[in-house]
Amino acid sequence: MSLSDPQVPPWYKQFWPWFLIALLLSSVTFSMVYLAFSIRYFDGSVPDDYYKEGLAINVQLEKQQRAEALGLAAELRIDATTGDVVVTLDGDERPQRLDLALKFPTDGARDRALVLTHTRAGHYVGTLERNLRYRWYLQLQPHAEGASGQPEWRLTGEAKFPRETSVRLTPGL
Template sequence: MHASEGPRPWYRQFWPWFLMALPACAVVASLWTVYIAHRDADDLVVDDYYKDGLAINRQLEKRDYAERAGIAARVRVDGDDILVTVSGPVRAQQLALYLSHPIESDRDIRVTLQRASRDSFRARLPAPPAPRWHWVLDAGPDSRWRLDGSLSDANFSDVRRP
């Protein structure tokens, strides 16, 4: 530095920028954390408990009806196919199967099963489920019966799983 030059302005110094960078990194990290929390929010909170309570009562009535009528089902995943074997008085040509992921509702699967034989229904799955997924089976929205359960390792005929 020459004697005729004075001190450099603050914005040309290292230390002010370094000291401002530390809080700026904290602000960026907190904004990123808020983004991640919003994007991957849990789907476990229900807004209207009363409506859900009424729906649960209807579901229990449908399940009781299936038990009294002797309707039972066995769900089996075979690669990309799903096979449902039913017993009891099921006359429908199609059944609705809903596979729900235990935590992430965006991974839920809804398929329409077509009758494959007298007591079995089959459909192709868009994505493979895994054990501990829940399933709900009925003959459609106006069905008088409903069955539900969860997939276990015994429900899979091959070992290719996510």
């Protein structure tokens, strides 16, 4: 009986080297794809002046408390067909114009701002250029005029559009 050495095939004909190479290549490929997405869709989640914005939270809380003290609340309705925005403001304060900020949760480039004009007894109107879709954060405050340039109060809310019913804006965070 003779023992012969089995023939070992060359490395490129074996399974494990190709498996390890494929594993490494897939890791590099996915890393490059994620890098490209992170550069292309940068969300800017940490602003450059985050310290100043952190200090400004007290100002925002004061605006909310002022709105609550005034007994302010609002009903917002957006017509999905025409883009007309109608706000009915409850409370004693009736500024001539209101600022409505529509903030998209994940993409600051989609944020919108709209100035609403007073028409009669607490009713304000404006028009959006494009219809809204998905979920939005809403902020309503008097139009900043005068030397201070800071509104006295703010109402907030959240809504998913398009919708048939109105959205209630209250003095909460």
